[in-house]
Amino acid sequence: EDQVTQSPEALRLQEGESSSLNCSYTVSGLRGLFWYRQDPGKGPEFLFTLYSAGEEKEKERLKATLTKKESFLHITAPKPEDSATYLCAGLTQGGSEKLVFGKGTKLTVNP
């Protein structure tokens, strides 16, 4: 069964304190690994897609990396506005491709 697991469930950081979120996956024939950001009361907002092991993508203070078993979202010198829930999802292969989500990491950045 395709599965995506995120850790930790919640993370509190001080402003400027860098850290990483983990996403481990068992998705047969992974076609892509997605990261989304979700703010309270809103839908997930797309951040990155990674397609192959070794790939990295950056956006402002965020950098996503991918290995054959997991992905990391590195947050460098976070600010309070980075507080949100970060979701990771694997895109399965085949004619019935679909996004399988982890349960997310709730990040709180204190000023």
Add this chain to the structure above:
Amino acid sequence: DARVTQTPRHKVTEMGQEVTMRCQPILGHNTVFWYRQTMMQGLELLAYFRNRAPLDDSGMPKDRFSAEMPDATLATLKIQPSEPRDSAVYFCASGLPGDYTFGSGTRLTVV
């Protein structure tokens, strides 16, 4: 910016009533997903369509849920009869393979 529009944003209904949620996907997108989000389960895939054809609805309770896409500008999710355990936020997402945009969701409360 193009966006996925969901209506209504909030719905409170009594147990046993029919509920219809609507989604207007982004023009040109050929894939539409329906997800349900709860605190306990996170984002669960209910159904999805490619070029308006249903591809997978294995995540949906068939006895009470139905999903349709009568035309390229409208996707619907119906629950009949509704039950308190259906209370959740329902998201629609549209996109092309590998690039998906979520709507703001319909928050459903069944009392």
